[in-house]
Amino acid sequence: MPGTSTIDVKCVKCKNVFEAVVIDHIDLSEDADLIRNLKAGKANRVQCPKCRKVMYLDRSLVINFEPQSLIVVYDSKAKSKAKKEVHRREFESVTAFNETLSELAGETEFQVVSDLPTLKKLIDEYAKMYVI
């Protein structure tokens, strides 16, 4: 099961505000069914309950490439070095206070990816290696 949270979404068509469950965290070894959507940049699909408009939310996502020791934050808005650094610091502060996580972080490569072709390439390489 992917990690999710509930957020308020405003419909781009009718301006209705509704609650939607969105994906924050994907583990590729467990959530292989999400890979196709992920590669298309459509991991977070929501539908307005009022007018049925379908939207794909452009949110940042944490992707765990288990059993590769790689964690990727995909954020299409993190183009600059400074914005990538914000994700890195966040990752470090989350892992620093948890013994298990900080051990894990020491062995794990952390990357911030902001463009879909790069993310696709990483996922394709992963899929080839682990045949999913």
Ligand SMILES: [Zn+2]
């Ligand atoms: Zn709507």
